[in-house]
Amino acid sequence: xxxxxxxTDEDVARHLAAHQQKSLLRFIxxxxxxxxxxxxxxRLLYESKALLDDQLSALGADSKKFGxxxxxxxxxxxxxxxxxxxxxxxxxxxxxxxFATERRKFIVADTPGHEQxxxxxxxxxxTADLAVILIDARKGVLTQTxxxxxxxxxxxxxxxxxxxxxxDMVGYSREIFDLIDREYREFAEKLGFxxxxxxxxxxxxxxxxxxxxxxTPWYAGPSLMEHLETVEIGATKQNASLRMPVQWVNRPxxxxxxxxxxxxxxxxxxxxxxxVLPSGKTSKVARIVTLDGDLAEASGGQSVTLTLVDEIxxxxxxxxxxxxxxxxxxxxxxxxxxxxxxxxxxxxxPYLVKVGxxxxxxxxxxxxxxxxxxxxxxxxxKTLHLNEIGVCNLTLDRPVAFDAYADNRDMGSFIVIxxxxxxxxxxGMLHFALRRSQNIHWQAVEIDKDARARLNGxxxxxxxxxxxxxxxxxxxxxxVERRLHALGARTYLLDGDNVRHGLNKDLGFTAADRVxxxxxxxxxxxxxxxxxxxxxxxxxxxxxxxxxxARSMVDDREFIxxxxxTPLAIVEQRDPKxxxxxxxxxxxxxxxxxxxxxxxxxTPELHIRTEEHGPEEAAVLIVEFLxxxxxxxx
Amino acid sequence: MPNLTHLxxxxxxxxxxxxxxxxxSEHPVMLYSIGKDSSVMLHLAxxxxxxxxxxxxxxxxxxxxxxxxxxxxxxxxxxESGMQLLVHKNPxxxxxxxxxxxxxxxxxxxxxxxQGLKQALDQYGFDLAFGGARRDEEKSRAKERVFSFRSxxxxxxxxSQRPELWRLYNARKNRGESIRVFPLSNWTxxxxxxxxxxxxxxxxxxxxxxxxxxxxxxxxxxxVDDDRLxxxxxxxxxxxxxxxxTLGCYPLTGAVESDADTLPxxxxxxxxxxxxxxxxxxxxxxxxxxxxxxxxEGYF
Numbered sequence: 064x065x066x067x068x069x070x071t072d073e074d075v076a077r078h079l080a081a082h083q084q085k086s087l088l089r090f091i092x093x094x095x096x097x098x099x100x101x102x103x104x105x106r107l108l109y110e111s112k113a114l115l116d117d118q119l120s121a122l123g124a125d126s127k128k129f130g131x132x133x134x135x136x137x138x139x140x141x142x143x144x145x146x147x148x149x150x151x152x153x154x155x156x157x158x159x160x161x162f163a164t165e166r167r168k169f170i171v172a173d174t175p176g177h178e179q180x181x182x183x184x185x186x187x188x189x190t191a192d193l194a195v196i197l198i199d200a201r202k203g204v205l206t207q208t209x210x211x212x213x214x215x216x217x218x219x220x221x222x223x224x225x226x227x228x229x230x231d232m233v234g235y236s237r238e239i240f241d242l243i244d245r246e247y248r249e250f251a252e253k254l255g256f257x258x259x260x261x262x263x264x265x266x267x268x269x270x271x272x273x274x275x276x277x278x279t280p281w282y283a284g285p286s287l288m289e290h291l292e293t294v295e296i297g298a299t300k301q302n303a304s305l306r307m308p309v310q311w312v313n314r315p316x317x318x319x320x321x322x323x324x325x326x327x328x329x330x331x332x333x334x335x336x337x338x339v340l341p342s343g344k345t346s347k348v349a350r351i352v353t354l355d356g357d358l359a360e361a362s363g364g365q366s367v368t369l370t371l372v373d374e375i376x377x378x379x380x381x382x383x384x385x386x387x388x389x390x391x392x393x394x395x396x397x398x399x400x401x402x403x404x405x406x407x408x409x410x411x412x413p414y415l416v417k418v419g420x421x422x423x424x425x426x427x428x429x430x431x432x433x434x435x436x437x438x439x440x441x442x443x444x445k446t447l448h449l450n451e452i453g454v455c456n457l458t459l460d461r462p463v464a465f466d467a468y469a470d471n472r473d474m475g476s477f478i479v480i481x482x483x484x485x486x487x488x489x490x491g492m493l494h495f496a497l498r499r500s501q502n503i504h505w506q507a508v509e510i511d512k513d514a515r516a517r518l519n520g521x522x523x524x525x526x527x528x529x530x531x532x533x534x535x536x537x538x539x540x541x542x543v544e545r546r547l548h549a550l551g552a553r554t555y556l557l558d559g560d561n562v563r564h565g566l567n568k569d570l571g572f573t574a575a576d577r578v579x580x581x582x583x584x585x586x587x588x589x590x591x592x593x594x595x596x597x598x599x600x601x602x603x604x605x606x607x608x609x610x611x612x613a614r615s616m617v618d619d620r621e622f623i624x625x626x627x628x629t630p631l632a633i634v635e636q637r638d639p640k641x642x643x644x645x646x647x648x649x650x651x652x653x654x655x656x657x658x659x660x661x662x663x664x665x666t667p668e669l670h671i672r673t674e675e676h677g678p679e680e681a682a683v684l685i686v687e688f689l690x691x692x693x694x695x696x697x
Numbered sequence: 698m699p700n701l702t703h704l705x706x707x708x709x710x711x712x713x714x715x716x717x718x719x720x721x722s723e724h725p726v727m728l729y730s731i732g733k734d735s736s737v738m739l740h741l742a743x744x745x746x747x748x749x750x751x752x753x754x755x756x757x758x759x760x761x762x763x764x765x766x767x768x769x770x771x772x773x774x775x776x777e778s779g780m781q782l783l784v785h786k787n788p789x790x791x792x793x794x795x796x797x798x799x800x801x802x803x804x805x806x807x808x809x810x811x812q813g814l815k816q817a818l819d820q821y822g823f824d825l826a827f828g829g830a831r832r833d834e835e836k837s838r839a840k841e842r843v844f845s846f847r848s849x850x851x852x853x854x855x856x857s858q859r860p861e862l863w864r865l866y867n868a869r870k871n872r873g874e875s876i877r878v879f880p881l882s883n884w885t886x887x888x889x890x891x892x893x894x895x896x897x898x899x900x901x902x903x904x905x906x907x908x909x910x911x912x913x914x915x916x917x918x919x920x921v922d923d924d925r926l927x928x929x930x931x932x933x934x935x936x937x938x939x940x941x942x943t944l945g946c947y948p949l950t951g952a953v954e955s956d957a958d959t960l961p962x963x964x965x966x967x968x969x970x971x972x973x974x975x976x977x978x979x980x981x982x983x984x985x986x987x988x989x990x991x992x993x994e995g996y997f
Contacts, residue, residue, distance in 0.1 A: 085703050158839040159832045161885050168703050170883060182860045189862040310716040315749040323745070325713045325864075354747040364701050366712035366745070379720055403860050417865050420717065476863045485869040487859045607872065665872070 085163065088296055091172040091187040092226075093215070094197030095207040099228045103197065103266035103287075104160055104173055110273045110288065111162040157183040166292045181450040182403035184211060185490060188218040189476070192296050195224045195287075200233045200263075204246050210436040212247075216254035217399060217452065217492070219472055222294060223251070223259045226287065231265040235278045253439055260294075262287050304385030305329040305337065306466070306474055308419035309377055313368050321352055321368040322377055324420070327473040328466070329385055330362040331369065336386035339377055340464035345386055346373040380421030382464035382474075390464040390474060393496030396457045399468075400427065402447035404481065404488035408455075409575060410446065413582055413612065414488070416459060418477040424460035424615060425479070431455065447489075456497065468492035483578065483608050515595030521552050522694045523592040525617055526685065529604045529664060530627030531656050532642055533634040535673050535681075536601040539627060542682035544599055550686070552597050552695060557584060559602040572653060581609045585616035592617055597694070605661040623692075625685060626667035631656050633674070704892055711738075711880040712745040713864060714843055715827070718878040719745075719752055721868035722825035728814075729755040729782070731767045731774075732944045733900050734829035734881060737889055739778060740898045741880060742827075754781035756826070758817055760809035761786060762797065762946035764922050770901045777899075785817035797948045798927055805946070815851045818875060825868065825876045833885045843882045849873035890967055894960045903941045904963065906955040910934040917951030942967075 092100045160171040172187030188194065194215040198208055215223065225247055233239050244261040251259060262271055263279045264287060270276035273288045285293070306328035313321035331337075335348045351358040352368040361367045369383065377383070384390050402408050408427060416425035430453035432441035447453045457477075468475030479489035516522045526543065528536040540556055547554045563570075567583055570576040584600065591598045604610050614622045634656070635643045646654035653659045664670075669688055671681045689695045701709065719725050727742060729735050742751040755778075757771065775782045787795075790808040797805040818826060832839045842858050844866040859867055868876050881889070893900060910921040912932045919926065921934045926948060928934070939952035940963070957963045 087703050087706060159883070160839060161833045161883075163885075163887075186860045186862050190864075310713070311720050311746070313746065313749050319748060321748075323716055325709060352748065354744045362701075364706060364709055366709040366716070368747070415869070417867065420720070422869075473863060476865060478860075478862060478865045478867060480867055480869055485867070485871065487861075487867045490860065490862045 085166065085168045086296060087168045087170065088193065088291060088294070089170045089172070089191045090193040090195055090291065091174050091184070091191040091215075091220075092195045092197060093174050093184055093187075093211040094226075094228075095199070095202075095205050098197040098199045099266050100173060100197055103195070103226065103228065103264070103272075104171055106266050106269065106272055107169075107171070107288065108160060108162050110269075111164050157187045164288070164292055169291065181210070181214070182401070182490075185214055185218060185401050185403070188215055188220060189472075189490070191218075191220055193222040193224065193291075193294060194220050195226050197226045197228050198243055198247070200227050200230045200236075200239055200243065203243050204250060206437050208247070209250060212251055212254060213434070213436045213439065214401075214452075216251075216256060217401075219468060219492075221255075221257040223256050224287070224290060225259055225261040226264050226266075227261060228264045228266055230263045230270065230279070231268050235263070235270075237279075237281045240279075240282075258294075260284065260290055262290065303329055304388035305331050305335065305383065306385075306390060306471065307331070307367075307369070307383045308421075308464075309379055309381045309383060310420045311379060312377065319370070320374065321370045322383060323366070323368045324383070325366045326361055326363050327419075328363055328471050330360060331367075331385075332360045333357075337371070338384050338386045338389045339375065340382045340384060340390060340392050341462050342376070342381065343392075344375045344377075346371040346375055348372075380419065382419060384464065390466050391496055392462050392464055394459045394462040395497040396459075396465070397431075397494040397497060398455060398457045398477075398491045399452065399494065400430075400447060400455050400457075400479070400489050400491045401452050402449060402489050404486060405449055406481075406488070407449075408447040408489065410455075412575070412578065413482060415480040415482055416457070416477050416491075417480060418463055418465065419474065421463055422480070423463065426458050427479070428456035428458070454494075457491065457493075465493050465496070467495055469494075482612060512593055512595065519553050519595050520696060521597065522621075523595045524597055524621050524623060524689065524694050525588050525592060525613075526597065526599045526623050526625055526689075527604070527610065527613060528599070528601045528625045528627050529610060529667075531629060531631060531634050531661055532603055532654075533637055533639050534627045534629035535678060536603075536627045538678045539671070539681045539685070540599045540601045542678050543685050546682050546686050547597055547689075547695075550695060553595060554597045554599060555591055557587065557598060557600045559600075577606075577609065578612065581612050582616075585613045588613070589616050592621055597689075603655050603661070605655045605659065607662045607665070610664065623669065623688070624664055624667040625669045625671060626664045627671050627673060627681075629673040704888060704895065707884055707888055708741065708744070708892070710864075710883065711741045714866070714878060714880040714882075715742055715745040715751075717866055718825055718827065718844070718868060718876070718880075721866075722876070724821070724823050725753040725825040725827070726756045726783075726818075726821065726823040727751070727753055727827040728829070729757050729771075730829065730944075731757065731763065731771050731901060732829070733889060733893060733904060734831065736774075736898050736900050737884075737892055738827065738829045738880060739774065740896060743778065750779055753827075754783055756783045756785065756817055756821075756823075758810055758813045759784050759786045760805070760813070760946050761791070762805075762809075762925075762948060764901075764903055764920070764944065764947045764950075766903050767901055767944060770899075774899070783817070783821065785813055785820070787813035787816060796925075797946060802949050805949070809946075818851065823875065824870065825878060827878050827880060829881050830879050831881050831884050831886070831889075832879075841879060841882070843879055844868055845877045845879065846870065847875045847877060851875070887964070887967060890960070890964045894964065901944060903944060906938050906940040906958045906962075908936045909939050909952070911937050911939055911952055918953070919950075920947055920952055922947040 092104060094100050158173045160173060162169050172191060174184040174187040196208060196211060198204060227240055227243050240263045248259060262284060263282050264271050266272060270278050271286045274286050307324045307326050309322045309324050311323040313323050331348055333348050333350055337348060338345045349370045349372045351361050352370060382390060410429040411426055414425050415422055430444045430447055433444040433447065433451050433453040435442055444453060466474035475493040477491045478487050479491060481488045528540055530536050537558055544554050544556050562584060567580050570580050588598045588600065610624060638644060642651060645651045646657040655661050669685060671684065746752060787809055795805055795808045830838055832841065842861045845853065846859055847853060870876060911918045912921060912934050918939060937954060938956055940955045940957060941950060941952050944950060955966060957966045
């Protein structure tokens with residue numbers, strides 16, 4: 064069974080030919096701390112001869128130094144790669160291992176058993192076809208076993224191996240094996256696995272790892288390796304119809320316009336009718352272009368470049384679908400969410416969501432429930448904490464093409480990204496689109512922004528002034544508003560201090576409150592822009608991410624960032640409100656410029672240096688800029 | 698994905714990663730080390746963006762101590778791919794004349810490669826760098842993400858890696874921070890060789906066995922590539938049939954005795970081999986968990 068080969072040329076040649084035709088099984092191992100996961104993987108590597116002499120000699124040396132097995136090899140050390148975890152004696156992250164036998168090539172995700180690292184297990188499970196769930200025969204089915212099994216089923220893995228390990232420690236007892244097997248199946252019934260195969264094991268002693276063990280004469284099933292080599296792969300449903308998210312628009316010159324992406328469902332041939340989402344435009348496939356020449360067809364999993372018969376507008380993130388059975392299109396969903404951040408999920412907070420090749424603005428509703436992973440009961444909750452799993456509504460800022468996760472893992476999965484830290488804070492699986500999302504689009508109104516702009520005689524825009532406290536933002540903003548008013552423009556000034564007195568008086572200065580502060584100001588600005596006004600804002604807004612957030616809330620062309628640039632030395636000298644002196648004395652914390660940074664705008668539309676221009680001059684520059692850009696008539 | 702062979706699947710995944718990374722970054726670059734993994738990565742990049750040229754330059758962080766044959770090969774590949782090549786040599790290391798003999802392999806590697814790489818990334822303002830590392834190479838690599846986030850100081854923190862699910866890669870970062878992307882994460886050494894053979898990818902001739910002048914030192918067979926290698930007492934170069942399984946700085950890269958002078962012969966030898974490819978590299982033996990330490994500091 065193993066990759067061991069005789070050293071004859073024909074055998075090598077046969078082995079190599081076999082290697083190229085091999086199938087690939089990706090699986091994960093999960094279980095509680097000390098169930099022996101690392102030992103099991105180390106043993107599989109050892110038995111498949113994936114280990115080489117220098118690794119074995121290093122293992123011998125490490126076993127003596129760090130090992131827990133006396134003079135024997137400690138296989139776990141092969142797998143526990145990072146020195147931090149050697150010291151703690153536990154696996155702390157997901158690690159990928161590779162081995163091959165004559166029949167198959169394997170990628171194993173070794174995933175941790177510690178509760179606080181559940182997010183890593185979800186990571187490993189998201190790409191796996193099968194899960195090996197370890198149980199210590201002395202302990203039976205534990206809370207962790209239930210949690211991991213639930214996660215495995217949640218992530219759409221249908222095949223499970225129940226590895227009942229350390230059977231040598233219970234005298235290879237058939238009764239104990241049967242008891243655990245029964246208990247597990249009873250629990251797992253709710254999880255809907257297609258197949259559960261229980262195998263009695265001692266990874267440490269090698270029982271039933273690669274061949275049936277004499278110590279378990281009562282067991283008639285396959286060894287672990289035999290099962291992994293022969294288990295069916297790819298029972299996941301294949302979409303009959305094409306799904307290809309466009310990753311990259313390929314335009315080497317004016318004569319060629321191709322759409323590059325990976326086929327995530329169905330297949331494609333030249334001549335096939337396609338529909339592009341979200342635009343809904345249709346065309347036909349002209350060519351399937353690769354460096355090795357055009358293809359007559361391409362199937363699921365392949366990365367290709369398509370050209371179309373018609374010239375239609377397609378951008379990155381759009382999905383090319385088979386015309387007969389396109390994906391769904393919606394902006395509101397019900398979804399399962401696994402929360403992965405120390406900072407709890409904030410319902411209503413603006414997050415980013417990446418789905419396919421698109422990243423969109425998103426918010427999550429208050430959880431309908433969280434799942435108690437021990438009982439699978441549904442519990443009420445206001446938020447999701449680290450490692451909690453719940454069902455929420457997801458609202459996106461525009462419609463995306465999708466399939467339900469149960470139908471297509473790649474078209475129904477998404478990650479949640481924090482706008483501030485850019486961390487991946489959650490992972491989700493789409494259940495279905497909410498009906499109201501399909502029926503209630505933005506209320507189409509007859510009097511729209513353009514109509515108001517025509518009546519007003521100017522176009523709406525946000526002038527976002529940013530700069531240090533005392534830099535002159537409010538002064539300049541007032542002059543700008545006065546001048547615009549004189550020109551007959553409809554304006555409104557949103558001043559930082561004034562907003563803090565009313566709309567945002569419930570907010571402090573924590574990171575979450577800052578986001579909310581800017582979000583509300585952005586929403587108000589957006590409504591005012593829709594109403595046709597020229598909105599002038601004067602906020603310190605020291606962080607780039609805040610300003611990016613504000614910009615993202617209106618049309619990019621309707622946002623003008625004005626950097627009011629006065630050096631710190633000068634504003635400190637002016638200090639109109641005495642705030643800098645207070646901050647220097649330590650009486651004001653988190654004061655921008657003193658003990659909190661001001662992130663200078665990298666590409667503001669306008670850069671006003673107040674040392675060169677007084678407020679009146681600055682206002683003239685700003686008004687002229689609006690005229691040049693066509694917001695105002697000249 | 699039932700009809701694809703294992704290599705086709707690996708290729709499709711790598712192309713997916715290359716496209717996604719290039720699309721999500723403002724200023725990407727491909728680290729090019731001239732070795733076989735770089736050759737495969739470059740080939741995949743050409744496939745990923747065909748008929749366009751890959752939308753990024755190549756960057757070679759040079760140590761001035763590579764084999765002469767590697768510099769020749771580099772020139773050839775630049776001409777063939779039509780891509781821009783940037784070569785960076787740490788000016789500080791150049792000024793101090795850092796070399797593996799007088800300063801030891803640790804300092805040599807740190808100055809030329811780790812510091813040199815950081816300098817180059819900062820100097821050009823690259824926000825994303827492709828590297829040819831594979832997870833099967835070494836234990837700490839097995840835990841590396843495909844998209845691996847680096848702080849503004851280029852540090853890797855294995856405890857706060859972003860979870861990486863499905864094929865949804867999070868490439869977002871703030872100014873100054875960067876992402877390293879490893880399109881070959883899921884390839885093994887055998888996959889690399891078989892792909893080189895099936896795709897007919899050019900590689901440096903040093904991978905093929907030939908009679909070469911070598912000396913035996915500290916358990917390594919070192920090739921006398923130029924007159925900068927100081928011979929110790931009693932060392933006389935002898936001509937032996939050798940080849941290299943991995944290529945780096947010639948004074949730090951051990952050869953293996955071999956007659957394998959064709960790709961099938963190399964693959965056969967590889968299948969029968971009982972040592973891993975990194976064994977020929979002096980730097981890995983320096984300290985326990987040395988690769989993890991280097992990576993935290995910013996080594997590729």
